[in-house]
């Protein structure tokens with residue numbers, strides 16, 4: 001029998017603060033496969049998470065198939081926008097949510113792991129965190145500070161984690177992150193520089209896979225997950241509509257569950273996923289061919305690539321989550337012929353590279 005066996009390994013999942021997101025589901029799947037799991041939790045959410053655990057509020061979600069409860073070996077405070085404690089401004093260090101938790105930077109996390117478990121304590125690192133303070137704003141209205149904050153928290157944090165935890169990870173180990181299709185398709189509503197951050201995350205995954213592969217013998221992958229109404233995603237404001245859209249249009253119409261992404265992560269982190277590195281694994285139930293309508297088509301008269309702004313015909317999603325006919329056919333703004341805007345292959349419409 002082919003089974004995912006992670007017994008004897010230790011994982012660090014950065015970005016767990018409740019039972020509603022991908023990080024929790026990944027932690028649980030890794031534990032079910034036999035891994036010992038530590039968590040990295042954002043200081044503003046740390047006390048809430050510890051309370052949820054202590055008061056048994058998420059015991060149902062923690063319940064494992066054998067009846068036991070998912071245990072976190074350690075829960076570390078982690079603010080992934082700071083590489084070292086010295087970089088954190090005074091008002092953050094003095095903030096009531098931060099001042100008593102010790103070194104919450106990425107370097108601090110690395111130091112604590114070594115103190116607690118020795119020089120090479122890790123086998124699996126999962127980056128399941130993102131933050132875009134202006135996510136509700138269209139890119140055109142995003143400030144420089146908001147854009148850079150999104151990229152810092154959601155993309156550079158992975159680079160820093162690989163740089164600082166790579167040397168602590170045993171050869172053959174695995175880094176994983178979570179990305180979203182807005183990196184390559186226009187998804188109205190996923191603003192504030194978050195689409196740019198996901199594009200950076202994916203590009204960095206390729207480069208990090210090469211560099212960390214050569215330097216430490218590690219694999220680096222990212223999972224492109226479909227929409228899930230997690231706490232972070234609810235901040236987008238349209239997440240329920242996005243879930244409905246996928247359910248209405250994807251080849252498999254059951255909504256994606258966090259568990260499916262969790263088990264994919266466990267597979268990729270295990271020796272069974274050893275052949276995968278540096279590429280997004282699409283895990284959307286919508287396959288690589290689907291994305292909200294808009295963006296790109298071939299004009300049937302001029303054969304040029306026609307790019308449609310996301311404002312053409314407004315949203316791609318109807319009130320009840322269906323795709324409209326009008327989303328599929330648009331007029332080419334150049335020659336007024338009707339173009340087909342659907343069915344982009346991973347190579348791009350009609351073989352034109354995306």
Ligand SMILES: NC(=O)c1ccc[n+]([C@@H]2O[C@H](COP(=O)([O-])OP(=O)(O)OC[C@H]3O[C@@H](n4cnc5c(N)ncnc54)[C@H](O)[C@@H]3O)[C@@H](O)[C@H]2O)c1
Nearest residue numbers: 015017021022042079080129130131178227228230232233
């Ligand atoms: N939910 C979706 O629809 C969806 C789709 C595709 C990809 N993703 C990605 O999945 C990952 C997990 O998100 P989720 O949707 O499961 O939500 P989530 O709320 O469970 O996870 C996000 C976590 O990031 C943490 N965080 C925010 N800023 C941080 C910082 N500076 N340092 C450390 N931690 C910080 C939050 O406390 C939270 O625990 C993210 O990368 C997200 O972009 C989500």
